[in-house]
Amino acid sequence: EARFKLEHKAVCSGETINIIPEKFPGNSDYYWDYENDAITDDSYSKNLQPAVVSHLYPSNAGPDSMVYTISLRVRNTRNCYDTTLEQVTIYPYVIADFTYDSAGCSPHYANLVNTSSVNAVESRWLFSDSTSSFETNPSKIFLNTTESDKTHTATLIVTSAYGCKDTVIKTFTIYATPVVFFEPDTILHCSPFKVTFFNRSTADPVTTYYWDYADGTVDSTFDKSSTVHTYVTNRTDSATMRNVQVIAVTQHGCRDTGYSPIYIYPITIARFGVQKASCAPYIAHFSDSSVNARYYFWDFGDNQYSLSNAPQHLYPVDGRYLVTLVTASKNNCRDTIVDTITVYPSPRADFLIAPIYQRYPNASVTLYNRSTDAAGTPIYSSDTVWTFRIDWGDSTFTTTLIDSTLHTYATWNPTGEQYAVTLTISNPTCDTSLTRLITILPPFPVARFLRDTSGCPPLTVYFQNQSLFSSHGFVWNFGDGSPVEYSNEASHTYTEPGIYNVQLTAIGEDGVRDVTYRNVRVFNVPSPKFYVEPKEVQYPEAVINVVDSTRMGEFYHWHLTYLKPLGHDEYDTIPYEVIHSKTFSYTFRDTSKYGKFLIWLEVESDSLCPAVSDTQEVIVNPQPVIVFPNAFTPSLDGPSSGGKYNPRDNSNDIFFPYVPADRTFMIDSYRLEIYDRWGELLFVSDDLSVGWDGYYKGSLCKQDVYVYRCKGTYINGQKFEFKGDVTLLHKSW
Structure with a gap:
């Protein structure tokens, strides 16, 4: 008989199921199937079957519960079987996190x-x-x-x-969080002053302390040691509080902040104003400019004292006095200032000067020092108590004073008055002076100018005036009848050759005059003149003769220029050749250049004065071209109308010479004759535009060789003659 009990019919995932089997005397073997899948999970014999069977089911992650069926099958000794089933529930596990x-x-x-x-x-x-x-x-x-x-x-x-x-x-x-605690050694004082801060904080040993002294100054330390800080001047009129802050930060960033106030009394500044130097006797007026001062104590340096804020004090004799002012504020903050007052003895300026009357350029004078101090002792520049100034009356000064001082005036007094020479002896607060007069008369004028000069007309001469002492002007006479000029510097242009005597008059003080002269020479200029013969030539014998008739010419430069046609009466001027002979013949050899040439002359005299001639024109004609063909084919339609031909017609019906269209003008006279082989004259033409049409007396001449003869004259007078034969060929129908 198969029977068992479950300790718990439902457990949480991960807990063990305890099964308690019941044993009967006849049972011999136990077969456990925990999932009822016909697979035996555990088996025991009667004697080995434990009182409690434990089993752990797989984890149940949920969300639903898992139900399993437990099967127990038992067998007895007679091989009989019995089976029982029981369900168990496995709840989903829960996870804490x-x-x-x-x-x-x-x-x-x-x-x-x-x-x-x-x-x-x-x-x-x-x-x-x-x-x-x-x-x-x-x-x-x-x-x-x-x-x-x-x-x-x-x-x-x-x-x-x-x-x-x-x-x-x-x-x-x-x-652990730090606990900040610190103490200053004083919390109230006159500025400026030092404060020692004692750090008594409780904190991790590895802690940084950040100090903020509340006056724009910060610091940091890595231990609890004391720190010292100086608070500078409080310039207000009341006590100032500085709330000092300390921040302690541990290695883990834990922090605490502490504060402690410091009170700074305003500073008192001792200041006063006074004229620091004067001559004895001297009454010094002291003005107070102190800051935050309530109480005053003055020591005037001569065993005299005062408690006033702005006292007056008499210094009857010369000397150097140390003045001390001590001020105290309402908080008993104190300040001291010390300054020096110098009291000088009074000097007496005196001197002689010589000479007191002379004429420029003599302009040097000597000042002889006779100055003394109050005790009658001579004084000089070596006495550093005083400063010295000699005003010579000409805007120049001397700042040293010795026994004698030399001075040279640059000019006489332009106002006509005397020079006032003044000696001044002074210190920063007192002075004495004396003035004496001298006279420097104006000089006599000296007329002078550059230069003797020469040149080609038009000659412009710039005269350099080097006159001296001509304060009242100049008069220029240029020697060529032109009006005089009244100016300092002058220039004049001479247009005619000649030698001119230039006069300069210099006018000085009181109308005194001086006169000087210089010569100006104006050279002759050549008069270029020439003629060309012939004015029209023709290649290949294009020769011209240039005959010069220039007056006063010495150096010649003939310019030959070619006018290259551009069309529509426009030309490009191309330099052709420069020739330096006086008279010459010239042959044109470059047959590619023909037409108009220009020739002109640049000539210089022996004084190198240049002149340029007028331009003359030379016509260079090209070499004529007359070419006769050696055959032609007359028209079979009958004679032509007078033998006129079209040079552009390529039919070859008429026998005529080829002459380029741009050279027909070069033929002045012309005659063409045609003969047969027996010497009979068949055709004559005196017109270049009329040729032989191959007919004689209205009939076509036979196909044969004929003789032509052409003669005439070119426009330059040169004769020409051409002979040859021509073959007359009949056209096929």
Whole structure:
């Protein structure tokens, strides 16, 4: 008989199922199938069957429960079997977990985020400081009141709807937070002053302290040592508070801030104004410009004192006096200033000067020093108490004073008055002076100018006036009858050859005059003149003769220029040749250049005065061209009308010479004769445009060889004659 009991018919995933079998006397073997899949998972004999059979089913991640059927099959000794079944339920497992900030400074505000599995329906938190929470995502404050780091734990227990549980424990590190405390050795003082700050903070040894002295100055230290800071001047009229701040930051970034006030009394500044130098007796007027001063103490340097803020004091004798002013504020802050007052003895300026009357350019005078101090002792520049200035009356000065001083005037007094020479002896506050007069008369004028000169007309001469002492002007006479000029510098243009005597009159003070002369020579200029013969030539014998008739010519430069036709009476001027003979013949050899040529003359005299001639024109005609053909084919339609032909007609019906169209003008007279082989004259033409049409007395001549003779005259008078034979060919029909 197969029977068993389940300790629990439902368990959470991961828990063991305990099965308690019942044993009967006849049972001999037990066969366990925990999933009822006909596969025996465990088998025991009667004697080995345990009282409790345990089995762990696979994990159930959910979301639903898993139901399994347990099968027990038993056999007795007679090989009889019995089977019993029982179902067991496996609930889904639940997982506890959360995220958190694992470390922080005390107080550490930890936000615990529950990340347990979704089937968790209940959460319980247990903390190491004996507090707990049933919130799903609680917030927790962890404290550390010690000087070292401290560890805390958080335990999360979650339960599913089936009562399944899971637990997770995590650790927190709570860093110690520093406690800032510092003390200044004084909190109230007159500026400027030093303060020592004693750092008594409680903190991790690895801590940085940041000091802010509240006056724009910051500092940092890595230990708790004391620090010293100087507070500079408080220039206000009341005490100033500086709230000093210290921030302590540990190696983990934990920080604390502390403050301590420092009070700074306003500074008092001792200042006064006074004229620091004068001559004895001297009454000094002191003005107060002190800052934040309430109380005053003056020591005038001569055993005299005052408690006034702006006293007056008499210094009856010369000397150097140290004046001391001590001021105190309402907070008894003090300041001292010391300055020097110099009291000079009064001097007496005196001198002689010689000579007192002379004429320029004599313009040197000597000043003889006779100055003394109050005791009658001579004074000079070596006495550093005084400064000296000699005003010579001509805008120049001397600042040294010796026994005698030489001075030279650059000019006489232009105003006609005397020069006033003044000696001044002074210190920064007192002075004395004396003035004496001298006379420097104006000089006599000296007329002078450059230069003797010569040149070709038109000759412009720039006269350089070098006259002296001509303060009242000049008169220029150029010697050619032109009007005189009244100017300092002058220029004049001479257009005619000749020698001219130029006069300069210089006028000085009181109308005194001086006269000087210079010569100007104007050279002759050539008169270019020539003729060309012939004025029209023809290649290949294109020769011209140039005959010069220039007056006063010495150096010749003949220019030959070719006018290259461009069309429509336009030409390009091309330099052809330069010839330096006086009279010459010239042969044109470049047959590619014909037409108009220009010739002109540049000529210079023996004084190199240039002149240019008029331009003359030379016509160079090209070489004539007359070419006769050696055969022609007369028209079979009968004689032509007078033998006129078209030079552009290529029919070859008429026998005529080829002459380029641009050279027909070169033929002045012309005669063409045609003979047969027996010497009979068949054709005559005196017109270049009329040729032989191959007919004689109205009939076509027979096909044969004929003789032609052509003679005439070119336009330059040259005769020509051409002889030859021509073959008359009949055209085929």
